[in-house]
Amino acid sequence: MIENILLGFQTALTLENMLWCFVGVLLGTVIGLLPGLGSTTGVAVLLPVTFTLEPVTALIMLAGIYYGAQYGGTITSVLISTPGEAASVVTTLDGYQMAKRGRAGAALAISAIGSFIAAIISLALLMALAPPLADLALEFGPVEMLAIMILALVVVITFQGKDMIRGALMAVAGLLVATVGIAQGTSEARFTFGNVNLLSGIPFVEVMIGLFALGEVLHQIRMGAAAPIRARFQDMLITRKDVKDSMPAILRGSGIGFLLGILPGAGSTLASFMAYGVERKVSRNRDNFGRGAIEGVASPESANNAAANANFVPTLALGIPGGATTAVLLGAFTIFGLQPGPLLFDTQPALVWGLLVSFFIGNVLLLVLNLPLAPVFAQMLRIPYGYLYPIILLTSLIGAYSVSNNMFSVWLVFVFGLIGYLMKEVDLPMAPFVLGLVLGPLLEKALVQTSAIGKGNLGVMFESPIAVGVIALAIAAIVVPRVLAALRGARRDARV
Numbered sequence: 001m002i003e004n005i006l007l008g009f010q011t012a013l014t015l016e017n018m019l020w021c022f023v024g025v026l027l028g029t030v031i032g033l034l035p036g037l038g039s040t041t042g043v044a045v046l047l048p049v050t051f052t053l054e055p056v057t058a059l060i061m062l063a064g065i066y067y068g069a070q071y072g073g074t075i076t077s078v079l080i081s082t083p084g085e086a087a088s089v090v091t092t093l094d095g096y097q098m099a100k101r102g103r104a105g106a107a108l109a110i111s112a113i114g115s116f117i118a119a120i121i122s123l124a125l126l127m128a129l130a131p132p133l134a135d136l137a138l139e140f141g142p143v144e145m146l147a148i149m150i151l152a153l154v155v156v157i158t159f160q161g162k163d164m165i166r167g168a169l170m171a172v173a174g175l176l177v178a179t180v181g182i183a184q185g186t187s188e189a190r191f192t193f194g195n196v197n198l199l200s201g202i203p204f205v206e207v208m209i210g211l212f213a214l215g216e217v218l219h220q221i222r223m224g225a226a227a228p229i230r231a232r233f234q235d236m237l238i239t240r241k242d243v244k245d246s247m248p249a250i251l252r253g254s255g256i257g258f259l260l261g262i263l264p265g266a267g268s269t270l271a272s273f274m275a276y277g278v279e280r281k282v283s284r285n286r287d288n289f290g291r292g293a294i295e296g297v298a299s300p301e302s303a304n305n306a307a308a309n310a311n312f313v314p315t316l317a318l319g320i321p322g323g324a325t326t327a328v329l330l331g332a333f334t335i336f337g338l339q340p341g342p343l344l345f346d347t348q349p350a351l352v353w354g355l356l357v358s359f360f361i362g363n364v365l366l367l368v369l370n371l372p373l374a375p376v377f378a379q380m381l382r383i384p385y386g387y388l389y390p391i392i393l394l395t396s397l398i399g400a401y402s403v404s405n406n407m408f409s410v411w412l413v414f415v416f417g418l419i420g421y422l423m424k425e426v427d428l429p430m431a432p433f434v435l436g437l438v439l440g441p442l443l444e445k446a447l448v449q450t451s452a453i454g455k456g457n458l459g460v461m462f463e464s465p466i467a468v469g470v471i472a473l474a475i476a477a478i479v480v481p482r483v484l485a486a487l488r489g490a491r492r493d494a495r496v
Helices: 002-012 015-033 038-052 057-078 091-100 104-138 140-158 164-178 205-225 239-261 267-282 295-309 313-317 324-333 348-368 372-384 385-403 405-425 431-453 458-463 466-494
Strands: none
Touching: 002 015, 002 348, 002 458, 015 038, 038 057, 057 091, 057 104, 057 324, 057 348, 091 205, 091 348, 104 239, 104 295, 104 348, 104 405, 140 164, 140 205, 140 458, 140 466, 164 239, 164 431, 205 385, 205 405, 205 431, 239 267, 239 295, 239 385, 267 295, 267 431, 295 313, 295 385, 313 324, 385 405, 431 458, 458 466
16 A cells, blocks of 8 residues: 555656646636536536546546536635535535625635645545445435435435425425426436427536526615625635634545445535535534525535545446546547556556556646635625626626527526526525535436336335435435434423
């Protein structure tokens, strides 16, 4: 193990590899800042640029774009409630509220620190446990993945605390929107109304831009333009108390992110939602979640970074992409004549360990780049909103159009912008709706496959110990808080 790590540092610390790692994280941050692009699009677009590079150098740069975009998406989530990355959606819940209270710098700083710590933890686990963890991931078939999806929905529904009915209704609404397009396992079109643009479903990026960016702008316009934030520079800096409060959330988020990241298809988005849901239940500051709790930023940001690194477990060890971006990176491996899988660690040790060590170097570069700049980014909020809103709208619409070079995407943004505005007006929760939309295709695929395995009998789930354990956790997530609340109420009554 030590020899492999030293080989990795020897490979990654060359001047050329360091330079391209820096270029990758810088480009990734910029790409993450632009609504609608994200790491998958960024890696795909810039892949041809790497064809003249050595394979290890090219992969180091592309990986830098991947985790650089994670942080870039956080910046827009916090400052203007516009997630640049799907995994940054949850960050808007508390990050944007912190920004409105003049603490945008602290939110950005803790996300950088949390992401760095999560990267170190996940990389250590990745280096030590990649082969056995890949074997564990193979144990998760359609039955187990269906149970994971159910648990994820339950956790997000319980975001709403006592108002779980509205959370459940919004999750169902998200699942229904996800049914638009070609049905899983068939060629039958559903709810497309003859529009060919809807055959592949309603695109997530356009929905995200509409709900969060356009919906927030419309809501603020109706409320009347608020005065720009005039917080002092020192108010935008992170404090020792912020770090102390956030550390447990960072550690929990890192663990949850890594465990979900090793599962093919689970991805950073699911990890960030799950981490936020768990933190909202166990944090001492749980009552402040949704109103600017710093733990609500630290936990999902740590989770999505840990999951991004853990995605490389199935990618490198099995040749199975852990998510959309690693699927593009898998294509890069084949372009360079490399075959990911169990033998890659033996046949290309310099490349594998150089790539893994570059994750550490890249995250150090991101920390050095972004931690001092967090208060500087936060100064954007001093711009009068009359100037800021047109900029948000312009970048959002350009981002939406760039996804497919089609005006239909722009119209979708307007439609979901109105929906997002109405949801804010009547105080409907967005997080369950968004996760329902994200999980819809994955849930349907797992459901169809599980039904096929059981020949139409979903009871096959109870034949898997892993699935039974996960379903038990889902039930406990609903029942245990209610039982504890009832016990606390009984104790208060007894004292009286």
